[in-house]
Amino acid sequence: MISKALTIAGSDSGGGAGIQADLKTFQELSVYGMSVLTAVTAQNTLGVQGVYPVTLEAINQQLDSIGLDLQPDAVKTGMLFNSDIIRIVADKIKYYGWSNLVIDPVMVAKGGSTLLLQVAVQSLISHLLPLALVTTPNIPEAEMITKMTISTIEERKKAAKIIHGMGSKYVVLKGGHDTSTTAVTDLLYDGHEYTLLESSRIQTRHTHGTGCTYSAAVTAELAKGKSVAEAIQTAKAFIQAAIEDELGIGAGHGPTNHFAYQNRLRGINSATNEQ
Ligand SMILES: Nc1ncnc2c1ncn2[C@@H]1O[C@H](COP(=O)(O)OP(=O)(O)O)[C@@H](O)[C@H]1O
Numbered sequence: 001m002i003s004k005a006l007t008i009a010g011s012d013s014g015g016g017a018g019i020q021a022d023l024k025t026f027q028e029l030s031v032y033g034m035s036v037l038t039a040v041t042a043q044n045t046l047g048v049q050g051v052y053p054v055t056l057e058a059i060n061q062q063l064d065s066i067g068l069d070l071q072p073d074a075v076k077t078g079m080l081f082n083s084d085i086i087r088i089v090a091d092k093i094k095y096y097g098w099s100n101l102v103i104d105p106v107m108v109a110k111g112g113s114t115l116l117l118q119v120a121v122q123s124l125i126s127h128l129l130p131l132a133l134v135t136t137p138n139i140p141e142a143e144m145i146t147k148m149t150i151s152t153i154e155e156r157k158k159a160a161k162i163i164h165g166m167g168s169k170y171v172v173l174k175g176g177h178d179t180s181t182t183a184v185t186d187l188l189y190d191g192h193e194y195t196l197l198e199s200s201r202i203q204t205r206h207t208h209g210t211g212c213t214y215s216a217a218v219t220a221e222l223a224k225g226k227s228v229a230e231a232i233q234t235a236k237a238f239i240q241a242a243i244e245d246e247l248g249i250g251a252g253h254g255p256t257n258h259f260a261y262q263n264r265l266r267g268i269n270s271a272t273n274e275q
């Protein structure tokens with residue numbers, strides 16, 4: 001039987017982040033994708049032009065439609081925008097007993113637009129983090145959650161430990177925003193050990209949706225029954241390929257290439273789309 005994954009997130013009209021990035025990633029990793037839309041954004045590679053939260057009634061109904069029929073093997077959350085949405089999502093996750101929950105604590109888009117109201121950060125901590133199997137903050141998100149400044153690896157370790165203490169069984173503190181080195185280092189904490197996951201930093205402006213794509217890949221692999229360590233390893237390879245084989249579309253920060261990982265496995269050249 002096919003594995004099924006659910007994303008609870010916002011729509012990116014430009015297709016590089018949010019629900020669109022998640023569903024593309026699920027599909028590429030051979031997982032059946034489902035979605036609950038929390039907000040509609042008017043967005044492209046130049047930035048976010050508009051944010052429209054979906055009504056609480058519509059969010060509730062979408063969650064029930066999934067819960068009453070299509071049990072997901074893994075679930076991820078992305079843009080949740082406000083405290084009311086967070087509370088509804090957390091309640092339904094508990095009600096339906098959904099496990100393998102990946103929380104991407106999306107707060108601000110790369111261009112600076114707000115995707116989670118600041119007053120809602122505490123709701124995320126109180127209601128969602130205790131349910132998480134894996135939480136995947138970037139550095140600014142980890143700073144918002146822990147209220148600390150993070151510059152060194154030691155500070156990252158401290159922040160990951162605090163987020164673990166908030167209830168998330170595994171924490172991946174992503175290193176994309178630390179541009180001080182030629183490597184990109186993500187830090188994994190499982191409550192016992194810290195593991196550094198290092199890759200070469202790709203010099204490109206086309207990194208729109210990296211966090212969504214990465215956390216969706218983790219979710220897809222968990223849905224297939226992979227361990228957290230295996231899921232994180234595959235997700236890192238998926239995002240590395242997606243950034244490396246850039247599509248180069250749009251006048252601003254373009255999307256990553258969701259075809260790239262599978263293209264490589266199939267021996268297809270991402271530039272020409274030929275074998
Ligand atoms: N320039 C880059 N080169 C290689 N990997 C990157 C680059 N930027 C981000 N990544 C990877 O993409 C994933 C998302 O990272 P990050 O940019 O920190 O998150 P977000 O998109 O949520 O801000 C991480 O696994 C990170 O290591």
Ligand SMILES: Cc1ncc(COP(=O)(O)OP(=O)(O)O)c(N)n1
Nearest residue numbers: 010017018109110208209210211212
């Ligand atoms: C609808 C929507 N959800 C999430 C994001 C943030 O995506 P992320 O992967 O963190 O990448 P950037 O937008 O920061 O490049 C988004 N922009 N829109």
